[in-house]
Amino acid sequence: MSERVVKPVGRGFLFLDSHPAGCVQVVRDLAAAVEPRTAERRVALVIGSSAGYGLATTIAGLAQFGIDGVGIAFEKDATARRTASAGWYRTAETARLAAELGRDFTFVNADAFADTTKTEVLDLIAERFGGIDHLIYSVAAPRRTDPRTGETYQSALKTIGAPYTTKSLAYDGTEPQLTEVTVDPATDDDLAQTVKVMGGEDWARWITALQDRGLLNEGFNTVALTYIGSDITSAIYRQGSIGTAKADLEQTALTLAKDGLSAYTSVNGAAVTQASSAIPGIGLYTSLLHKTLGDTMQTPIEQSINLWTQLTGAAPYDLDDDNRIRLDRWELTPEAQSEVHTAWQSATQENLTQVADTTWFFTEIRKLYGFDVEGVDYDAEVEVEVPWPAG
Ligand SMILES: NC(=O)c1ccc[n+]([C@@H]2O[C@H](COP(=O)([O-])OP(=O)(O)OC[C@H]3O[C@@H](n4cnc5c(N)ncnc54)[C@H](O)[C@@H]3O)[C@@H](O)[C@H]2O)c1
Numbered sequence: 552m553s554e555r556v557v558k559p560v561g562r563g564f565l566f567l568d569s570h571p572a573g574c575v576q577v578v579r580d581l582a583a584a585v586e587p588r589t590a591e592r593r594v595a596l597v598i599g600s601s602a603g604y605g606l607a608t609t610i611a612g613l614a615q616f617g618i619d620g621v622g623i624a625f626e627k628d629a630t631a632r633r634t635a636s637a638g639w640y641r642t643a644e645t646a647r648l649a650a651e652l653g654r655d656f657t658f659v660n661a662d663a664f665a666d667t668t669k670t671e672v673l674d675l676i677a678e679r680f681g682g683i684d685h686l687i688y689s690v691a692a693p694r695r696t697d698p699r700t701g702e703t704y705q706s707a708l709k710t711i712g713a714p715y716t717t718k719s720l721a722y723d724g725t726e727p728q729l730t731e732v733t734v735d736p737a738t739d740d741d742l743a744q745t746v747k748v749m750g751g752e753d754w755a756r757w758i759t760a761l762q763d764r765g766l767l768n769e770g771f772n773t774v775a776l777t778y779i780g781s782d783i784t785s786a787i788y789r790q791g792s793i794g795t796a797k798a799d800l801e802q803t804a805l806t807l808a809k810d811g812l813s814a815y816t817s818v819n820g821a822a823v824t825q826a827s828s829a830i831p832g833i834g835l836y837t838s839l840l841h842k843t844l845g846d847t848m849q850t851p852i853e854q855s856i857n858l859w860t861q862l863t864g865a866a867p868y869d870l871d872d873d874n875r876i877r878l879d880r881w882e883l884t885p886e887a888q889s890e891v892h893t894a895w896q897s898a899t900q901e902n903l904t905q906v907a908d909t910t911w912f913f914t915e916i917r918k919l920y921g922f923d924v925e926g927v928d929y930d931a932e933v934e935v936e937v938p939w940p941a942g
Pocket residue numbers: 598599600601602603604605623624625626638661662663664688689690691692693775776777778779818819820821822823824825826827
């Protein structure tokens with residue numbers, strides 16, 4: 552037992568500790584946004600199930616689409632000095648939610664890129680479920696060690712060709728700051744490494760491994776998440792090193808589909824997650840987008856419900872010309888983009904909090920660590936040593 556008061560300690564968008572009770576409430580709030588329904592049983596493997604889009608897909612799947620199966624995440628346990636990572640606490644609560652909903656769902660804490668994880672999870676699937684109907688690949692990682700070569704690759708957030716200077720949002724601990732960040736161009740090696748981390752190789756390896764063991768059920772389909780976004784962020788995102796990796800991921804889907812698999816990428820909209828907040832300019836863009844769209848900015852839960860509706864065949868796939876499932880149409884309407892463009896151009900330090908929803912953005916950032924969540928007593932002592940849910 553290790554109870555203590557947990558306060559936010561950190562700099563900018565990064566906090567060193569997470570609040571267990573806040574993370575519990577975040578999971579409950581996500582679940583409350585899903586209408587529970589008893590559906591036929593389907594088996595899903597969600598890779599990246601503890602945060603952002605993967606968490607939303609897991610919760611929507613558990614509550615509304617009757618999924619059993621396995622979730623994989625890579626999270627840190629508490630130490631003598633630090634709390635566990637937020638994804639650890641969220642996973643513990645998601646497991647409780649799954650049990651309450653009568654679902655058979657196991658969470659594995661391991662590196663999805665490792666072959667040992669694939670073997671462990673495939674054994675579990677073979678033993679417990681006999682096969683899967685859906686695979687959701689929602690990993691966002693800064694690095695990957697390829698177990699077959701032992702080499703470690705680092706993902707880069709760089710432009711292609713020339714440096715690019717963007718407006719960006721920062722936080723000095725008291726006030727939001729409008730800053731300028733210059734992003735360097737990627738070398739060929741940076742690009743190759745980013746593709747190794749965030750491209751389609753590992754997703755394809757999971758599918759091949761499942762296929763080799765005969766664990767893909769009739770009607771199986773799979774989705775890996777991708778992003779396109781606005782012209783405003785394209786020099787850094789879509790036309791940058793990370794966009795090169797996303798193009799590789801999308802190409803992987805096309806190759807898998809050619810082999811007869813029902814494999815897609817889904818283009819999700821901008822959301823505040825740990826992964827996205829690390830990208831220069833994205834925080835400002837997302838704050839402006841929220842100011843423009845308000846409640847019509849679709850949450851990860853809403854997009855996940857939309858995704859499951861399509862994966863389970865309740866609605867036809869909403870595909871674009873490149874065979875990608877589009878969950879981001881609300882983000883890229885000409886009206887929304889034109890308004891965000893104007894706001895982006897006009898943003899200055901003086902008008903920042905009027906043109907951008909910075910308060911909303913920083914609350915969302917703190918919520919990623921379980922802080923600023925309504926209904927949580929942050930002065931109370933809380934148990935920080937929480938066991939990973941038993942399989
Ligand atoms: N956030 C956005 O705005 C946005 C928009 C569109 C698409 N996407 C895509 O959605 C996907 C998920 O991103 P996110 O923003 O939800 O990220 P996130 O940081 O919120 O979550 C990442 C997840 O990956 C897991 N993970 C990281 N490394 C792992 C590893 N080695 N093994 C197992 N699990 C690991 C983490 O535990 C976590 O569950 C990415 O492909 C991202 O590009 C994000």
